[in-house]
Amino acid sequence: MVVTLKIWVVVVVAVMIVYAIRHAIFTISRLAGRQRPYYQDIIDGQMPSLSVLIPMHNEAVVAASVLDAILGSDYPMDKVEVIAIDDHSNDGTAAILKRYALSHPNVRPLFRENGSRGKSNALNAGLEAAVNEVVIVFDADYLPARDLLRQLANAFVDPEVGAVMGRVVPFNCDHNFLTRVLTMERTGGYQVDQQARYNLDLLPQYGGTVGGFRREIAHLLGGFDPNQLAEDTDLTFKLFTRGWHVAYANRAECYEQVPETWSTRFRQLRRWARGHNLVFVRHALPLLRSEYLNATQKLEGMLLLLVYTIPLLLLSGFAACAALFLMGAMPIWGAVWIGIFVVTYNAFGNFAPVYEIGAAEVLDGMHQRIYLLPYLFFVYMYNTWTTATGLIDALGDVLRRRSLTWEKTERSAVRP
Amino acid sequence: MALVAEPAVTPATAASSDQTRPSIVPHRSYRRLPIRGFRSRLSSTIIVLLVELAVIIFAAPVAGGISRLVATALNGSGVASAPQGDRYLIFNLAPVGSPMASTGYETLVIWLASAVVGIIVLALLRPALPLRYFVISNLTLLVASAAYLIVTGHPGYDESQFSRVYLTTAVTVWLVLPVVVGLVCMLFPFSALETAAIILIALSYDVILCAARYATFLWVLAKTGPVLMLNLYLFFGPLLDFALIVGLFSAALVRLSNKLDKHSEDWEWL
Numbered sequence: 095m096v097v098t099l100k101i102w103v104v105v106v107v108a109v110m111i112v113y114a115i116r117h118a119i120f121t122i123s124r125l126a127g128r129q130r131p132y133y134q135d136i137i138d139g140q141m142p143s144l145s146v147l148i149p150m151h152n153e154a155v156v157a158a159s160v161l162d163a164i165l166g167s168d169y170p171m172d173k174v175e176v177i178a179i180d181d182h183s184n185d186g187t188a189a190i191l192k193r194y195a196l197s198h199p200n201v202r203p204l205f206r207e208n209g210s211r212g213k214s215n216a217l218n219a220g221l222e223a224a225v226n227e228v229v230i231v232f233d234a235d236y237l238p239a240r241d242l243l244r245q246l247a248n249a250f251v252d253p254e255v256g257a258v259m260g261r262v263v264p265f266n267c268d269h270n271f272l273t274r275v276l277t278m279e280r281t282g283g284y285q286v287d288q289q290a291r292y293n294l295d296l297l298p299q300y301g302g303t304v305g306g307f308r309r310e311i312a313h314l315l316g317g318f319d320p321n322q323l324a325e326d327t328d329l330t331f332k333l334f335t336r337g338w339h340v341a342y343a344n345r346a347e348c349y350e351q352v353p354e355t356w357s358t359r360f361r362q363l364r365r366w367a368r369g370h371n372l373v374f375v376r377h378a379l380p381l382l383r384s385e386y387l388n389a390t391q392k393l394e395g396m397l398l399l400l401v402y403t404i405p406l407l408l409l410s411g412f413a414a415c416a417a418l419f420l421m422g423a424m425p426i427w428g429a430v431w432i433g434i435f436v437v438t439y440n441a442f443g444n445f446a447p448v449y450e451i452g453a454a455e456v457l458d459g460m461h462q463r464i465y466l467l468p469y470l471f472f473v474y475m476y477n478t479w480t481t482a483t484g485l486i487d488a489l490g491d492v493l494r495r496r497s498l499t500w501e502k503t504e505r506s507a508v509r510p
Numbered sequence: 511m512a513l514v515a516e517p518a519v520t521p522a523t524a525a526s527s528d529q530t531r532p533s534i535v536p537h538r539s540y541r542r543l544p545i546r547g548f549r550s551r552l553s554s555t556i557i558v559l560l561v562e563l564a565v566i567i568f569a570a571p572v573a574g575g576i577s578r579l580v581a582t583a584l585n586g587s588g589v590a591s592a593p594q595g596d597r598y599l600i601f602n603l604a605p606v607g608s609p610m611a612s613t614g615y616e617t618l619v620i621w622l623a624s625a626v627v628g629i630i631v632l633a634l635l636r637p638a639l640p641l642r643y644f645v646i647s648n649l650t651l652l653v654a655s656a657a658y659l660i661v662t663g664h665p666g667y668d669e670s671q672f673s674r675v676y677l678t679t680a681v682t683v684w685l686v687l688p689v690v691v692g693l694v695c696m697l698f699p700f701s702a703l704e705t706a707a708i709i710l711i712a713l714s715y716d717v718i719l720c721a722a723r724y725a726t727f728l729w730v731l732a733k734t735g736p737v738l739m740l741n742l743y744l745f746f747g748p749l750l751d752f753a754l755i756v757g758l759f760s761a762a763l764v765r766l767s768n769k770l771d772k773h774s775e776d777w778e779w780l
Contacts, residue, residue, distance in 0.1 A: 118693075118697065121697050122697060124542070125542060125543050125697065125698070126542060126543045126544065126545045126546065126699075127542070127545075129540075129542055129780050131780060261539070285538075285539070289539075344539035345537055345539040345540070347539075356638055356639035356640065357639065360639060412744070415744065416651060416654065416740060416744055419666060419667070419739075419740055419743060419744065420654065420655065420658045420665075420666045420740060421666045422665070422666025422667045422671065423666070424675065426675065426678055426679050426682050427682060429679065429744075430679060430682050430683055430686055430748070431686075433748070433751075433752055434686070434690060434752050437752035437753045437756060438752070438756070448756050448759070448760075449694045449697055449698075452698075452759070452760065452763045453697065453698070455763075455767065456698070456763065456766065456767045456770065457538060457541065457542070458538050459538060459767070459771050461764050461767045461768055461771075462764070464760045464763050464764045464767060465757075465760055465761070465764060466760075467756050467757070467759070467760040467763075468753050468754065468756040468757035468760060471752075471753040471756070472640060472644060472753075473640045475640070475643035475644050475646075475647045476639050476640040476643045476644075478643075479643050
């Protein structure tokens with residue numbers, strides 16, 4: 095028993111050292127390495143026609159804002175169709191969409207009243223209706239800047255690019271402590287993590303919103319699986335394992351509303367963890383077998399797929415130390431290293447260490463938020479419990495083969 | 511409510527042609543820091559090694575001083591204590607020997623029941639989730655500890671062993687700290703002097719905290735017995751040091767970030 099627990103502590107420390115090195119490489123790459131240029135130089139090429147999909151379920155609070163923002167874009171509007179998908183709403187979303195359709199010929203609302211609700215189903219319906227070359231997806235609570243469509247569409251002049259992802263920036267960062275730390279998590283995740291993965295030719299993720307993909311590819315891949323909650327990560331791995339690339343546009347910033355209450359965040363993070371772990375089950379083997387990826391990309395893919403098991407892994411190391419302590423056999427070096435990792439790995443979504451988030455805030459010039467770094471330690475148990483629940487959900491999904499229902503994130507009416 | 515503010519930026523110098531110049535405006539997504547030179551990295555490495563050497567030389571005398579101080583403080587508060595001899599790696603340490611209150615079966619059952627009731631009350635009162643989980647996880651450790659003591663009848667570590675574990679963990683943290691903090695600092699453009707300052711401040715802070723906490727822990731164990739030992743060590747013990755050291759690091763990073771934005775020539779642009 096004691097030996098087994100000690101071996102487990104060593105395993106946990108070894109895995110965490112691998113992640114620490116991974117994120118140190120990301121930080122160095124973004125902070126001081128050669129940056130891989132995006133396609134921002136292209137200003138007069140033949141731009142693709144776009145189908146902008148906006149899945150909406152009871153989004154009356156935010157529907158008009160996102161439509162106004164897209165219609166105010168500097169992209170040639172004769173090349174844009176906006177497909178707002180009303181997915182079983184009962185709060186007046188449909189009326190707003192009908193009003194916009196009357197006044198804007200390129201707004202084509204789609205009303206889903208039958209069949210299963212959920213983002214994947216809504217996107218599939220939108221894909222069926224879309225006619226343009228490139229599909230851009232926004233969640234309803236996002237506020238795209240004027241040049242965002244052009245920034246995202248630029249990548250598709252490269253025939254190897256299957257999907258593109260922009261940067262998400264919270265607009266309600268000053269609301270409370272939670273929104274501030276979520277902003278830090280987003281900053282680390284995009285400004286450093288995504289850009290570094292793009293720099294290093296690894297696997298930047300398509301994030302399901304503020305991004306796009308070629309419509310033809312989505313059709314070839316069979317659209318989105320309604321039994322995947324993380325349809326974005328699912329698409330990312332489908333693309334990479336089949337030889338397509340995902341481009342990351344760090345300059346293409348889009349504003350979103352992050353959860354303002356801990357319970358809302360709990361449900362969101364639990365859904366992400368559940369969805370991400372289901373993607374792991376589906377894509378781990380295809381990733382390792384893919385003939386289009388080199389060994390480094392496969393290793394990075396596995397580390398990415400396992401990211402939502404990290405808090406639980408750390409907790410198991412922590413629990414092993416506690417058990418060994420009670421038995422009077424605790425390995426001091428192991429406990430100290432687990433302590434270091436517990437403290438440094440508590441960013442919410444991407445579980446990035448404090449130095450990566452610090453680097454992102456330095457690059458963003460957001461000095462004061464850096465003071466919040468030590469507070470991330472105190473949400474460790476929250477993160478662990480939330481992601482553990484998501485992991486248990488995913489195990490239940492796999493074992494019982496149950497179909498999934500989408501739970502949308504609550505929005506508040508406050509807009510900038 | 512304002513949008514996230516754009517940082518102060520300087521004109522980009524990398525526009526490659528007249529045609530592209532108007533479209534590529536300076537932006538936080540285009541900037542990065544210059545690559546640190548070999549000499550700078552070497553000097554930081556030497557600093558870290560020197561501090562590490564100093565820790566190896568002075569760890570035992572400092573730990574000895576802490577033990578004497580703690581024993582004096584405990585004796586002053588009525589807990590009879592005295593440093594004892596011990597060896598850890600290459601260090602001669604003197605962990606403080608002090609008595610630990612013995613807890614009977616009934617007392618342990620009360621601790622166990624109180625912790626369980628605490629968990630239920632928290633679940634019913636539903637305070638903010640991070641606070642709830644933080645307290646519940648502490649109470650869970652307490653439940654585990656009380657249950658273990660009820661079942662086995664004795665703690666894994668007695669008073670002198672706990673004291674030794676505490677002191678050896680503290681010395682281990684001192685040994686690890688310069689390397690970890692030094693490596694993290696080397697990711698950023700801190701000068702060798704700044705790196706040295708950050709490590710030394712973190713170490714000094716840690717030594718002072720170690721002494722204060724050592725005395726407190728031994729006093730608590732002398733009054734309450736072994737049931738709180740696990741909580742003290744795992745949640746409030748030396749492992750918490752790193753959370754506070756991250757605070758020191760973040761203060762240094764804020765200073766660096768402010769400096770970088772005042773000297774825009776320090777940035778490189780795509």
